[in-house]
Amino acid sequence: MVTDCANCPLRKQDAYETLSGDELTFMRRFKVGELKVDPGTPLLMEGSNSPQLFTALKGMGLRYKLLPNGRRQVVNFVLPGSFLGLQAGVMGEMKHSVEATTPMVLCVFDRSELWNLYKSEPERAFDLTWLAAMEEHFLGEALTSIGQMSAMQRMCWGLLRFYTRCVDIGLADGDRCPFPYRQQDLADALGLSLVHTNKTLMKLREKQILSLEDGILSLRDMEQMEEIALIEIERPAKRPLI
Amino acid sequence: MVTDCANCPLRKQDAYETLSGDELTFMRRFKVGELKVDPGTPLLMEGSNSPQLFTALKGMGLRYKLLPNGRRQVVNFVLPGSFLGLQAGVMGEMKHSVEATTPMVLCVFDRSELWNLYKSEPERAFDLTWLAAMEEHFLGEALTSIGQMSAMQRMCWGLLRFYTRCVDIGLADGDRCPFPYRQQDLADALGLSLVHTNKTLMKLREKQILSLEDGILSLRDMEQMEEIALIEIERPAKRPLI
DNA sequence: CGGAACATTGATAGAGCTCAAGGAACGTGG
């Protein structure tokens, strides 16, 4: 049972732009199928040249880079709506790996159609650049946090950021959102050791600022988190969906 | 005296793709002028919505983000060939600032023409996405270095990376390349304090691994630097130039 | 029951930060 693009569950979210009839026709042709994967499944490998592009429909995952010494940097979290494989699509090679952390459902696109998209669908082409620029923005923000902030600040920044992404795609419920990651994943995302990540989380729990259990993150005192992280979280504009 | 795109000095470099006649015509129309600036001149401001896009022709600069507490993260170095303002172009707002550190000459493009580019020049549109994806790649690499490496490793990684960029655009001379930045800039790029940056540089100088004086960086022992940084520097493929 | 995966906690050490001071190079004005 493949979801028709016209009934795309993501598209209904406020966060996404609507699609014209013509655009819909193209998307239907561009989409070649759906993929369901189990937790832990690798979706894209650094250095590979995937023939397929994906948009996450359901579930969550991780983008990460591995170092020769075995260390790992989590580059970003993958949420519904994330477009995967753009680097391979335009540069011919993925610069990071992607793997599922929950069961996921993904739209599958044919990379060889990408060039047609640029020729016949300039709006979609523009959207792709938008997505790449947005990814650049996120990474710049992460770089700034990791480069300039203390462990406590990074933690508040990272969890606030994740929470607001969940809000935008309708996954949050009040001050709660899913967080299906291990502390090790969070540590690798924030550039901290596992032990220190755990202790930092504990402090925030003791102060009643948040709770995190059974894969559910609950931000009890966002204002204080924003104060600690020295940021006010922006509300993003309408975003495209490929 | 405005440089004609046909005689673009960058275009002659090996690193860049060549341009067809039609493409040349478009570039000439897209380019609205040239801009010369002194060191220290701000080119783009975070949060601004610049009506102009730039390609650096000569000189060097910095991309950076400022934090409310006054700290600064240098997000990337700007070299000849760098395209500036894409975020404002597609997202409507710059997510970092850009400023010149040396005298610079820049090609100026009209942002309002960007949409025409997507409609009538799919190759160029593809190139823009390529550039954005490349920027994403660089940032991911920087994030990984800063998140997972020691000060010495980051230093070797950062300087090697800068040197190879210079090689690619013909600015290197043997093991030497220009490096017109203060140690404070380097510190802000690597997420280190100024003092520790200085001491780390000193260690590398004492070991005869590099020298850095009068704005000239000289990598005397790149192999050892690669060993320290745990990387082998990739040689990039042909890149587009906008 | 035993093992695996993950979370938690304590102890210790060290990498890197901050503070403080001094030196070198350069431009400006008297």
Add this chain to the structure above:
DNA sequence: CCACGTTCCTTGAGCTCTATCAATGTTCCG
């Protein structure tokens, strides 16, 4: 020509934050 301010680089000392090492606890599953 010299005094002075500014900017940047350099160096030392002390301290703190975070990493590492080591154990234990918990849950889940075969």
